[in-house]
Amino acid sequence: MLSETLSKRLNAQINHECASIALYMQMSAWCAHKGYDGCAHFFRLQAHEERGHMEKLFEYMLETGGLPTFGTLAAPPLSWKNLRDLFQATLEHEQTVSREISALVETALGEKDFSTFSFLQWYVAEQHEEEHRLTTILDRIDMITTEGHGVFTIDREISRLTHAKSG
Numbered sequence: 827m828l829s830e831t832l833s834k835r836l837n838a839q840i841n842h843e844c845a846s847i848a849l850y851m852q853m854s855a856w857c858a859h860k861g862y863d864g865c866a867h868f869f870r871l872q873a874h875e876e877r878g879h880m881e882k883l884f885e886y887m888l889e890t891g892g893l894p895t896f897g898t899l900a901a902p903p904l905s906w907k908n909l910r911d912l913f914q915a916t917l918e919h920e921q922t923v924s925r926e927i928s929a930l931v932e933t934a935l936g937e938k939d940f941s942t943f944s945f946l947q948w949y950v951a952e953q954h955e956e957e958h959r960l961t962t963i964l965d966r967i968d969m970i971t972t973e974g975h976g977v978f979t980i981d982r983e984i985s986r987l988t989h990a991k992s993g
């Protein structure tokens with residue numbers, strides 16, 4: 827049985843995951859509109875993964891006596907300066923999510939709720955993987971732009987990484 831505090835915080839995380847879905851769908855729309863099809867596909871997959879994160883929390887809350895409740899979502903930004911700016915914003919968003927997950931882990935540990943603590947370990951590993959993937963993408967963008975190949979090469983590279991991830 828979840829404590830009231832953990833129930834509230836897990837529910838807040840469900841809503842944060844919904845905000846991530848909206849953000850990544852908006853990023854995908856921006857990329858598609860600009861003709862960056864590889865990046866558009868990347869963000870569609872990201873949004874799909876976020877839905878999985880949200881559903882895992884939703885199921886866990888129901889299994890532990892909580893009631894998931896959905897609130898109002900703030901509208902995500904509509905545009906970014908360029909692809910680097912877009913991926914930098916994505917990394918910063920994921921770093922925020924990592925802090926949210928760490929705070930949840932700390933609360934679960936503080937309450938000696940070891941079931942929730944163990945459940946959250948999946949999110950800790952997932953955040954590590956996401957931050958690593960985004961850092962790699964930003965490094966590749968910097969490499970490619972420094973060498974002057976431009977956004978077409980960036981887009982092709984993101985597409986290749988996305989197919990490797992989904993394949």
Ligand code: OFO
Nearest residue numbers: 843876879923956
């Ligand atoms: Fe991309 O992070 Fe969810 O949890």
